[in-house]
Amino acid sequence: MLKIALAQMEVIPGRPDLNTDKMLSMIHTARTQYADIIIFPEMAIPGYLLGDTWEQQAFLRDCEAFGKQIIAASQDICIIYGNIAVDWSKRGDDGRVRKHNACFVAQNEQLIATRIKTLQPNYREFDDTRHFVSLRKLAIDLKQDVESLLEPVAVIIKNKEYHLGCIICEDGWSDDYSIDPITALTTNGALDIIINISSSPFTLGKNNKRNRVFSKQAQETGKPLIYVNNTGLQNNGKTVYTFDGFSTVYNGDGQIIAYCPPFTEKLEYIDLTIAAGGRDLSPVSVPDDFTTVSLYQAVSYGVRLFLQSIGMNKIVIGVSGGIDSAVCAALYASIIPPQNILLVNMPSKFNSKTTKDLAAQLAQNLGCLYTIMPIEQSVENTAAQLSGTPITKLTSNESFQLSISSFVLENMQARDRSSRLLAGIAAAFGGGFTCNANKSELTVGYSTLYGDQAGFLAALADLWKHQVYELANYLNTCVYGKEVIPQAVIDLVPSAELSFDQSVDEGKGDPIIYPYHDYLFRAFMEYWNRATPEDILHWYKEGSHVLEQRLGCATGLVDKIFPTPRHFIDDLERWWRLYTGMAVAKRIQAPPVLAVSRRAYGFDHREAQNSVYFTQEYLKLKHTLLSAT
CATH class of the missing domain: 3.40.50.620 (HUPs)
Incomplete structure (x- = not known):
């Protein structure tokens, strides 16, 4: 049995000094509780969303120095933590010193392993490829298959060897990538636990999806999976993100057996029987986050x-x-x-x-x-x-x-x-x-x-x-x-x-009919494949009920608001022109937005001031609909 401490800490971006002090305090507490392993989040020392602070070599040297303090504190405890890994002899794609988003494993005052993030997100608020070299790119440089570099980390605790599959955040969301880090880990040797250290911003409903994804991974591998995320607040200038933590432990059947409450800094312990894969612990229910x-x-x-x-x-x-x-x-x-x-x-x-x-x-x-x-x-x-x-x-x-x-x-x-x-x-x-x-x-x-x-x-x-x-x-x-x-x-x-x-x-108000336009605007802005007037008009042509189902607004609302296709099209074009026109100029100069949704304005929704555009297919559909009336 291993006693594992989940260090769900509030990471303060750009303050490796404060973060390291907190980590050392948590390590001391975990050691007094006889924890065998303590796990910290991704980029626990520097923070994650730092903008071009990553271009400051003095800051990188500080992060390295604070990392050495964490390694020195690993007497009688195994420490897994996130930090920047710098290869001062090489250059990245931006011509600056090569940097990796990395997971470090320290034990007995020694650094025993470094694992580099394989999959780097390049969507929404993330800008990893601007600053970091992924394991995929490193593999090309080394002329090796990236899968061969994804090896479990062997640690000896209580005279017994355990094999830890250490991955970083996006490495656990591999469905849309050609590489599956978890499959590679299970192929490259014995594996006892999958450990995912993350710095994952809150999005309404995101933890529900994460539990489905990570439960499936634990079930398919038959190994317990430990996910550790940070709390706190970070930003990229125009958009401000909360981090909810919600660190979670899944047993080998994919059932949740422990979690940390969201938006709370917490040092949580779990006694994990490796041979049983955590199946000896009772499952717990996790609150819905949508x-x-x-x-x-x-x-x-x-x-x-x-x-x-x-x-x-x-x-x-x-x-x-x-x-x-x-x-x-x-x-x-x-x-x-x-x-x-x-x-x-x-x-x-x-x-x-x-x-x-x-x-x-x-x-x-x-x-x-x-x-x-x-x-x-x-x-x-x-x-x-x-x-x-x-x-x-x-x-x-x-x-x-x-x-x-x-x-x-x-x-x-x-x-x-x-x-x-x-x-x-x-x-x-x-x-x-x-x-x-x-x-x-x-x-x-x-x-x-x-x-x-x-x-x-x-x-x-x-x-x-x-x-x-x-x-x-x-x-x-x-x-x-x-x-x-x-x-x-x-x-x-x-x-x-x-x-x-x-x-x-007199009952007179805004021109926006919120029960309908909220959902129309959401389709423009939040959908993964963002809707355009062409998509909206296709759905409308198929029937009002189809459009309402696609948008998620109330049934029967569209015909009640728009008596004819002309009324519908005029309304659609009015708001599209504003959304892609003058509103862009206003949003660029808006204050920072506190993000809670799957896509927020600011750096999460990158836009340019271009002219308003309607596709050829849209114009054909418009002509067809208006000619029929």
């Missing part, structure tokens, strides 16, 4: 760690009486003291008494600071200045004056609230102001650049509108246990209230 509970955990955890990482403890939130700002306020008030939160209502002549009263009620329910700062006078002064100041062509001395349209006036209000008031209030208050935008708005640019799309963090920008409502109900029911977000806010028609045409008291 729930509102997981959504709240990820967003709350991410906001809390982000505030800690930037040293911010005072927050200003513009509250309109609408759902997005209400959820932001309730979310932040569950993380930092309400007296450190200043809620600001900034009404114009277009804001109803209904929403103004709801904003005040929200502040009272949460116990936050509250103020009302009307924008009417300043917006009128700006409009008067713009329209009343002559613009002159100096070569001919001809002059004209700008005309302020209703659309320009709407944007002026949004910018006055954010760029002038909230920015100034935040500076005076000693904090930052939030961006309350949701993912639906961000998708089609239904927000104002330098206005309501500004702020230090977009905490809700990876949540579709229906998820914002789910979070509102969860905050009331489960976090606060009372109605802090007034039910009237949840029931209110969503509206920007920037003109009388958006009067909430």
